[in-house]
Amino acid sequence: MLAINNLSFSYRRKAPMVLDNYNLKIEKGTICGLLGPNGTGKSTLLYLIAGLLKPTSGNIDYNGFNPHDRKVDFLNDIFIVPEEFSLPPISIEDFIKANAQFYPKFSRDDFEKFLAIFEMGHDLNLDRLSMGQKKRVFLSFALACNTSLLLLDEPTNGLDIPGKRCFRKAVLESMTDDRIIIISTHQVYDVDRILDHIIVASPGKVLLNADMRSISRQLSFSFSPDRNRSQLALLSLEAPGGYHIVELADSDAEETDVNLETLFELAINRPELIAQLGLAPASSLHSSQN
Amino acid sequence: MLTNFSLVLKKEWIERRRMLIVGVISVFSAYIIIGLMLGLLGLGGGYGSFILSYLIAIILCMIFSSFAFSSMKEKSGRISTLTLPASPGAKYLSRLLVTGPCLLLIIIAGFYLGESVRILMAKIQHGYWGSYSSIVQSASMFGGASGVMVILSSYVFYQALFFWGSAMWPRFSFIKTMLVFAIIETVQSIAVIIWLLSKRYELEAMATQDIHAEVYDINPFGVWSIAINFAIAAALYVWAYYRFRRDNVVYKLF
Incomplete structure (x- = not known):
């Protein structure tokens, strides 16, 4: 280790x-x-x-x-x-x-x-x-x-x-x-x-440190042409034809593949959410709160 | 301390053999040229030709020693050197071995090669066979056994200085070490002048004697000169080792 x-x-x-x-x-x-x-x-x-x-x-x-x-x-x-x-x-x-x-x-x-x-x-x-x-x-x-x-x-x-x-x-x-x-x-x-x-x-700090399985269980990654849906998502990135979006995973739904680019943007722009989901080290929560 | 020393030597030979062979050829070429010149002019075997050969040896040793740590010039080289699975002592000693004793042996071989060329040229040009000058005989012209030791200790000092300079400043090592060398020589010259001035009455009284025999006499100046040269060389080698050992991937970190 x-x-x-x-x-x-x-x-x-x-x-x-x-x-x-x-x-x-x-x-x-x-x-x-x-x-x-x-x-x-x-x-x-x-x-x-x-x-x-x-x-x-x-x-x-x-x-x-x-x-x-x-x-x-x-x-x-x-x-x-x-x-x-x-x-x-x-x-x-x-x-x-x-x-x-x-x-x-x-x-x-x-x-x-x-x-x-x-x-x-x-x-x-x-x-x-x-x-x-x-x-x-x-x-x-x-x-x-x-x-x-x-x-x-x-x-x-x-x-x-x-x-x-x-x-x-x-x-x-x-x-x-x-x-x-x-x-x-x-x-x-x-x-x-x-x-x-x-x-x-x-x-200066680690924003996200998690295995793919944990990420897939808590976050859902998809592509949608629906603008309304993108506005309700945790994060959306505009792309030709629609939006790459991240939402909280539905426990009943199938796990989605992780979109690294969207995940990266989510970690950079919403580190407190990442920490709340338990996907960040404890010390980064302390650092971000400071 | 010397873990994987032989593997490091093998690696250095495989990866740098072209450069090492070019280095050997350049040393031999320098002495062949001197031999040609002296042979054509019918000179050699004396004081002056030995001084010339010694100066060439010093210049070659300065240049080659400056390249001892050239792999540490760029970040990629530093990463490769520092992460190589061998002890710092093994990596350090392999460099010292090549630019120290190995280079000296090659220079000695070059000297005799040059002598051979000189004798051959003298025969061709002037019709007579000259005789070999041995290095020890030639060096002893400077005051017997102590003269030989002064010559040797000086060579070791210069080699150690430029080897140390290569460890301290992998980039532009030769130029930076030359500046240090110039400062040292200036201080040394001033010290010698002061010493000579302090001895001027004795020297005037012995005006007919060979001044060099006085300066390099075994008592007291020659012994001190030899001891100081070797002591400074040893200190520089140790300093270079610790500098290399604590080196990092980023040049001049702190």
Whole structure:
């Protein structure tokens, strides 16, 4: 389990907190989406979890490790795919020879499998690939390391439409009961079918932290051309031909699929409602009341 | 402390071998050019040619040591380096090994390669076979065994300074460390001038003797010079280690 306790972080000593008193617990076997407007600290949170930054206050615990200690046993069980990355100018084979040795659970068969899902060959030189192709290779490697914690920062950036489909397939195939995958993204439609837990962050606090099932049980998402209905909804977003709306779920009705874009807007614009529905951490209720 | 050190070395070799080979070729090329020049002019094997070779060694060591932590220049490199599953000591030592002892060995090999070219050119151009100058023999011209140690300790000091500079400032490391170097050399020169002025009566009395033998004599200045160089180098290596160990993904955080 990943536990984040009273975590606060600021890049400068006297600057406002980028993360303010975050509390999160993410269980194993979860693909977690981390959503939020620009500048809300999503990448920062991933860097803190990976041990790349030291918290200003609070702590992070992953399987008994403090990430910032950067112990080898911690580092060889996590992998971060940052938004911007660079690969050395060598062949894919050499890249595997150089890097796979650090990850005890790396599987060559899995790597071949994910390369095939991403429709990439393995006898290629990394410096001759486009950015999207490099991303496919790097994601294949990350998934094949079989680390129990995988952090993906904007993983679908640079991928074309088939690439995004391949990404979803690869992530689902790599998932196990022991793994946590955290995906930070703005591209909600690229990942909405694979997430089973959502975190929505705003500047300084967590607005929503709930699994998809809990959300579906309490909120209903639909599209309606009826303007009157949209005005009565908890939130409506105008779209060509009608409105994307969110309403309180009817206990007798069938659960609907979660529309991440609408959910995101609801969390940003009506955080008190999210808190009342029990979809936010207790500390965020305290923060929002303050 | 050195967990996965051999794996780090293997990774560095696989990913950077082209650059490392280019580095070795550039060192050899520098000394081959010196050998060609000296051979064509019928020079070499003496005081002046050793000074020239030593200066080239210092410049090469400054340049290459400045690149020791170049992977930390950009955010993507910092993420890759800091999340690599190896101890900070292993990552640090791999860089020190390459820019320290390995580079020194390559420079020594380059020196003898240059000597070989010099002797060959002298034969072709002037018709005689010269003799090899060994590094130790050449360095001992500066005052015997203590001269050798002063030369070596100076080299280690320069290497440590620019290695430390690379850890402190991964971006524009060479330029920033050069500024520090200029300040150090200025202070050192002032100290030497003050010392010489304080000894001027003794030096005037020994005017016919070799001033360099006096300056680098084992008692007292030579020993202090050697000790200070090694002590400062050790301190810089330790400082560089702790700087690298507490590094973060964001450059110049605090």
